[in-house]
Amino acid sequence: MTASVDLADFLPAYLAEVEELLDSAHRHLMAVEASARRGAAHPKSVRELFRALHTIKGLSAMVDVEPIVSISHWMETSLRQADQAGGRLPESSVEPLMEGLRAVEQRMRQLASGKDASPVPSGLLERLEALGVSTSVVTGTARPVAVTLDEGLALASRLTPVEREQLTTGAGHRRPVRVDFIPGAERAARGITINSVRERLAALGDLVKVVPLAGPAPGGGSLTFVLLLSTEASDSVLMEAAGGEPAQVRALSSPPVSPAVDGTPAPEREPELELEEPEEARRSTGTLRVEVSRLDEALERLASLVVNRSRLQRAVTDLTAAGAPTRELRAILQENGRQLRDMRAAILRLRMVRVGDVLDRLPLLVRGLRRTTGKAVRLELDVGDAELDKAVADRMLPALVHLVRNAVDHALESPEERRAAGKPLEGTVRLGCHANASGWVDLTITDDGRGVDAEAVARRARAPVPRGSDDLLELLCRPGFSTREEVTSTSGRGMGMDIVRRIVVDQLGGELRLETRLGVGTTFHLRVPLTITLLDAIIFECAGLRYAVAVGSVEELIEVEATRVVRPAGANGVALVERRGQAVSLVSLARLLGSTQAVDATPARGLVVRQRGDLVAFGVDRLLGQQEIVLRPLEDPLVRVPGVAGATDLGDGQPTLVLDLNALGAARRPGAGGREERAT
Amino acid sequence: MSVLHVVFKVDGAEYVLPASDVLQMESFTGATPVPGAASHVEGLVQVRGRVIPVVDARRRFGLPALERSLDTRVVVGQLGTRTVGLLVDSAREVLKLDPSKFQPPPPLVVEGSKGFVKAVAQVGPRLVMLIDFPRVIGEETPDGDGKR
Numbered sequence: 001m002t003a004s005v006d007l008a009d010f011l012p013a014y015l016a017e018v019e020e021l022l023d024s025a026h027r028h029l030m031a032v033e034a035s036a037r038r039g040a041a042h043p044k045s046v047r048e049l050f051r052a053l054h055t056i057k058g059l060s061a062m063v064d065v066e067p068i069v070s071i072s073h074w075m076e077t078s079l080r081q082a083d084q085a086g087g088r089l090p091e092s093s094v095e096p097l098m099e100g101l102r103a104v105e106q107r108m109r110q111l112a113s114g115k116d117a118s119p120v121p122s123g124l125l126e127r128l129e130a131l132g133v134s135t136s137v138v139t140g141t142a143r144p145v146a147v148t149l150d151e152g153l154a155l156a157s158r159l160t161p162v163e164r165e166q167l168t169t170g171a172g173h174r175r176p177v178r179v180d181f182i183p184g185a186e187r188a189a190r191g192i193t194i195n196s197v198r199e200r201l202a203a204l205g206d207l208v209k210v211v212p213l214a215g216p217a218p219g220g221g222s223l224t225f226v227l228l229l230s231t232e233a234s235d236s237v238l239m240e241a242a243g244g245e246p247a248q249v250r251a252l253s254s255p256p257v258s259p260a261v262d263g264t265p266a267p268e269r270e271p272e273l274e275l276e277e278p279e280e281a282r283r284s285t286g287t288l289r290v291e292v293s294r295l296d297e298a299l300e301r302l303a304s305l306v307v308n309r310s311r312l313q314r315a316v317t318d319l320t321a322a323g324a325p326t327r328e329l330r331a332i333l334q335e336n337g338r339q340l341r342d343m344r345a346a347i348l349r350l351r352m353v354r355v356g357d358v359l360d361r362l363p364l365l366v367r368g369l370r371r372t373t374g375k376a377v378r379l380e381l382d383v384g385d386a387e388l389d390k391a392v393a394d395r396m397l398p399a400l401v402h403l404v405r406n407a408v409d410h411a412l413e414s415p416e417e418r419r420a421a422g423k424p425l426e427g428t429v430r431l432g433c434h435a436n437a438s439g440w441v442d443l444t445i446t447d448d449g450r451g452v453d454a455e456a457v458a459r460r461a462r463a464p465v466p467r468g469s470d471d472l473l474e475l476l477c478r479p480g481f482s483t484r485e486e487v488t489s490t491s492g493r494g495m496g497m498d499i500v501r502r503i504v505v506d507q508l509g510g511e512l513r514l515e516t517r518l519g520v521g522t523t524f525h526l527r528v529p530l531t532i533t534l535l536d537a538i539i540f541e542c543a544g545l546r547y548a549v550a551v552g553s554v555e556e557l558i559e560v561e562a563t564r565v566v567r568p569a570g571a572n573g574v575a576l577v578e579r580r581g582q583a584v585s586l587v588s589l590a591r592l593l594g595s596t597q598a599v600d601a602t603p604a605r606g607l608v609v610r611q612r613g614d615l616v617a618f619g620v621d622r623l624l625g626q627q628e629i630v631l632r633p634l635e636d637p638l639v640r641v642p643g644v645a646g647a648t649d650l651g652d653g654q655p656t657l658v659l660d661l662n663a664l665g666a667a668r669r670p671g672a673g674g675r676e677e678r679a680t
Numbered sequence: 681m682s683v684l685h686v687v688f689k690v691d692g693a694e695y696v697l698p699a700s701d702v703l704q705m706e707s708f709t710g711a712t713p714v715p716g717a718a719s720h721v722e723g724l725v726q727v728r729g730r731v732i733p734v735v736d737a738r739r740r741f742g743l744p745a746l747e748r749s750l751d752t753r754v755v756v757g758q759l760g761t762r763t764v765g766l767l768v769d770s771a772r773e774v775l776k777l778d779p780s781k782f783q784p785p786p787p788l789v790v791e792g793s794k795g796f797v798k799a800v801a802q803v804g805p806r807l808v809m810l811i812d813f814p815r816v817i818g819e820e821t822p823d824g825d826g827k828r
Contacts, residue, residue: 505729545712593715634714636762638733638817639724641716647724647731655712655724655731 014063015112016289018056022108025052025101026364029094036091043087050079056104058202062210065111066160067120068104071128073162075100078131096127158211159228166208166230167252173232174205176252181225181242192243194225200241205231228252292351292390296534299347300552306340309333311612348531352387355433355441358397359383362404366429369408376415376426377408383433388441389531392508396528399503402496403445403524404429411449411522421519423448435530440510443526451518452476473514477501504528506649509632533631537658538607539650541622543590548629548648548658555608560586560619562602577606577617584608589618592664609661618661631658642666682778687808688755688771690737691746694808695768696775696801701757701813705771708752718818722767727756734765735817741796757813764817775808777801782810
């Protein structure tokens with residue numbers, strides 16, 4: 001069925017959106033919990049939580065993920081009642097709700113990895129349902145209005161009991177409606193797609209389900225989306241939202257609901273009306289979600305502009321040398337260079353994310369640790385408005401999670417120990433962050449725990465007692481080092497500090513320091529670059545050394561057959577190979593790199609690069625593969641040479657050069673010993 | 681007022697650098713050559729996550745190459761914002777030296793050392809030479825020496 005293809009297209013967007021909503025839900029649930037513990041109400045967070053779940057439910061119904069629909073529905077129900085009780089949620093309700101969020105999250109992950117969402121865990125729905133009942137007793141909520149569904153029109157077989165209930169129990173003036181939308185090229189051109197229609201209808205009522213139907217549709221289409229919703233909007237309003245003909249709007253209930261069945265007073269519904277409005281406000285907050293790959297693409301396009309500019313510059317230099325009046329041209333060129341730099345900075349800024357947003361999950365982590373370790377912990381985040389490149393942030397997060405987990409699990413003492421030591425019973429883990437001017441971000445993770453016992457560490461590592469904190473850190477970062485005998489569920493066996501160092505120091509080129517005082521606490525100082533450059537690179541071997549080049553700079557990889565290489569006399573080492581009926585110069589890269597090894601043997605592989613419009617093949621010995629690398633620019637003047645874009649760590653702790661073949665070929669052309677002389 | 685100095689050996693002679701200019705000393709396991717860099721640049725090494733250039737002191741001083749051994753060290757020096765390593769035969773000592781004891785190098789030393797030696801000091805029977813680090817690593821002139 002063609003429709004399933006359409007749904008698969010929705011899935012990535014669905015997952016991204018639900019993930020964001022889950023983050024928000026977690027955050028607000030924790031805020032609610034904090035208030036509940038003080039016996040206070042937190043109407044704003046209850047409402048936000050409700051809104052997040054409401055949207056999750058709607059989205060999940062669209063892509064037909066029944067378990068998530070059910071879970072979010074019952075969570076929503078209990079929250080609706082908490083909202084009507086003025087934002088008061090009993091503390092005992094937090095855990096089942098937390099459990100619900102976890103269950104939703106788990107199913108999200110299953111979907112993301114291409115699996116089906118597993119059914120709702122046994123007992124969860126009952127526990128969530130029970131919450132609704134217990135709070136509803138307090139409030140006396142709007143009574144559901146029973147409506148009979150027109151089963152045929154409602155595609156009854158496709159509806160779950162929950163959805164059926166949602167459709168039929170719309171309070172007050174709501175009635176169940178079926179809107180048929182037929183997508184088409186002409187409608188798409190006017191911006192009317194299933195997504196826009198879904199959004200508009202969702203704003204008009206409670207969108208319960210979207211069912212795609214394949215088959216001939218009015219107006220010549222072959223696909224119909226059936227949208228089932230509970231709304232109080234009139235048919236004409238719905239028709240307009242669906243983009244007019246050939247869409248159809250049909251009522252699903254035979255008898256229209258009378259306004260005041262059982263004397264349900266209209267004001268009861270007001271909180272819900274309010275809930276729907278900010279939803280619209282949320283959509284118009286000028287932020288945009290963009291795939292990182294698109295930003296990278298923009299950066300790549302910019303790179304080609306920069307290359308083009310240097311060609312232009314060379315041409316102008318030649319003109320100038322020939323005595324042409326180029327003053328104005330050079331001024332423009334200079335301005336152009338500045339603009340390109342600004343452009344690059346602007347694109348890099350797009351990739352920045354707030355550190356605070358990245359650390360969203362840490363409070364949740366600490367909350368979990370509080371439960372598993374039985375320790376009282378307070379997490380203080382002091383991250384301000386600092387920003388980090390998304391690529392750095394993504395790599396940093398596991399290291400931070402590790403350090404926070406270590407702090408709670410290993411560093412903080414049990415409440416009894418803390419009492420005995422005269423410390424506050426509640427331990428503190430503090431995460432601070434600020435950007436400094438020179439392109440680095442400093443992060444600190446401080447605990448007020450027992451501190452690192454250098455002697456104990458030395459005993460365990462079977463090493464002499466470290467003298468300074470650098471040496472101590474060195475010991476802690478030994479692969480597989482652990483201060484614990486037993487495996488704990490939270491940190492496993494190892495401290496895993498080697499992983500932290502691997503990320504911070506080796507991968508990101510940052511710094512890691514330790515400061516610790518026995519009985520007082522420990523601080524880890526991390527310094528990471530604000531931004532890193534990621535490259536998809538081809539790794540190859542040449543004259544016994546490994547090198548990397550950007551995939552984008554290589555047009556083609558060819559196999560070089562020794563028997564088919566032509567060596568024109570006097571070409572000084574440049575040979576010719578045939579590629580699709582065309583002669584391409586073949587330059588030995590080893591020779592170009594000035595290798596002292598014998599380089600007369602014909603290289604086995606060629607990396608074909610376009611140079612000033614012509615193709616040149618650089619001969620190498622062996623291709624080792626393709627991988628994403630972190631490019632470290634070489635800043636020292638001693639090693640800033642044309643043709644070398646930077647270095648990277650392929651995991652062996654040795655720098656591997658990242659070559660810019662284009663620049664390398666050009667730099668070594670004239671005046672460099674005439675290594676390359678091309679016959680044109 | 682004495683100041684800590686790191687002592688290292690190149691071709692039997694002893695040189696010193698103020699310890700405050702030295703970040704650390706590392707054993708040497710090979711450097712990644714950088715094609716096109718000055719001849720005295722041995723290559724790149726990764727020291728605690730940083731990728732830094734290493735200058736071969738022997739080649740810089742115009743001395744014959746020596747087989748690397750377990751004693752071979754990279755003295756990692758800090759020069760403003762730059763971090764550069766100096767490859768030496770060995771480095772295992774730290775000395776307290778009084779800066780006022782340093783004398784201008786004798787003419788013969790000046791001539792032989794191409795200006796790399798800033799001052800000399802007598803420590804008991806030993807003569808140690810204070811090197812001009814910026815000059816040794818060859819500041820902004822990647823092709824400054826041109827000879828080996």
